[in-house]
Amino acid sequence: MRILFLGDVVGRSGRDAVVAGLPGLKSALKADLVVVNGENASHGFGLAPDMARAILAAGADVITLGNHAWDRKEIIPFLEQEPRVIRPANFPPGTPGRGAAVVEVPGNRRALVVNVMGRLFMDALDDPFRAVQAEIQKHRLGAGGTIQASLVDVHAEASSEKSAFGHSFDGLVSLVVGTHTHTPTADHQVLPGGTAYMTDAGMCGDYDSVIGMQKGGAALRFWRKMPGERLAPAEGPATLCGVWVETDDATGLATRIEPVRQGGRLSQALPVV
Numbered sequence: 004m005r006i007l008f009l010g011d012v013v014g015r016s017g018r019d020a021v022v023a024g025l026p027g028l029k030s031a032l033k034a035d036l037v038v039v040n041g042e043n044a045s046h047g048f049g050l051a052p053d054m055a056r057a058i059l060a061a062g063a064d065v066i067t068l069g070n071h072a073w074d075r076k077e078i079i080p081f082l083e084q085e086p087r088v089i090r091p092a093n094f095p096p097g098t099p100g101r102g103a104a105v106v107e108v109p110g111n112r113r114a115l116v117v118n119v120m121g122r123l124f125m126d127a128l129d130d131p132f133r134a135v136q137a138e139i140q141k142h143r144l145g146a147g148g149t150i151q152a153s154l155v156d157v158h159a160e161a162s163s164e165k166s167a168f169g170h171s172f173d174g175l176v177s178l179v180v181g182t183h184t185h186t187p188t189a190d191h192q193v194l195p196g197g198t199a200y201m202t203d204a205g206m207c208g209d210y211d212s213v214i215g216m217q218k219g220g221a222a223l224r225f226w227r228k229m230p231g232e233r234l235a236p237a238e239g240p241a242t243l244c245g246v247w248v249e250t251d252d253a254t255g256l257a258t259r260i261e262p263v264r265q266g267g268r269l270s271q272a273l274p275v276v
């Protein structure tokens with residue numbers, strides 16, 4: 004199975020790039036499964052339902068979220084109706100929405116997508132490691148199993164926590180990919196047990212910015228320790244950032260992982276498929 008994962012979509016710039024670019028990228032990369040983190044799609048904060056619909060219509064099979072999951076209140080009833088949009092699984096019991104999705108993939112295959120949030124330098128939530136363990140234990144990975152691929156979006160600040168996630172689930176899931184820092188890392192690899200891993204996918208947004216937000220106001224917050232005006236997303240052309248993974252349906256494990264960076268200011272990277 005070929006999986007395309009795109010990192011946090013930030014504001015109009017990121018949204019427009021995903022809506023315009025994802026259909027072509029999906030076909031060029033022959034992606035069977037597309038997952039997009041949408042937590043910053045609405046003006047940098049949260050995901051409004053119409054924007055979720057636009058990202059799904061562009062070719063995403065599942066949208067994941069993060070610490071900005073609840074910034075747009077309209078998402079709460081929407082999450083109850085739309086199983087393809089998920090929020091971190093380690094919110095306390097009773098939280099609206101779901102933390103995992105199983106989707107049909109062409110070729111009579113199924114894939115599991117799980118979203119969790121880290122706990123280091125972030126709001127305290129339930130244990131994300133045990134949350135992922137509980138989700139994957141509901142399924143059997145590989146040929147003849149209930150799913151042929153599985154992907155975990157670990158939305159976390161600390162690279163150490165994300166690395167620990169990758170190694171903890173090495174050999175048990177197809178891909179562990181980090182989000183939230185909006186900065187792509189260069190450590191994409193297939194771990195020894197066969198799990199594809201990348202500490203952070205980066206964002207789909209304008210990189211002439213401070214992690215997607217207009218640079219002047221964002222920088223000023225570091226110079227003066229007082230709240231300034233509300234941050235707004237940068238509006239220049241976005242780079243679509245993410246990762247592409249090929250898995251073996253027999254095992255559900257990864258055979259190849261490549262970075263994806265298309266458009267905007269970052270150096271370009273597209274796997275040859």
Ligand SMILES: [Fe+2]
Binds near residue numbers: 011069184
């Ligand atoms: Fe984000």
Ligand SMILES: [Fe+2]
Binds near residue numbers: 069071158182183184
């Ligand atoms: Fe985040």
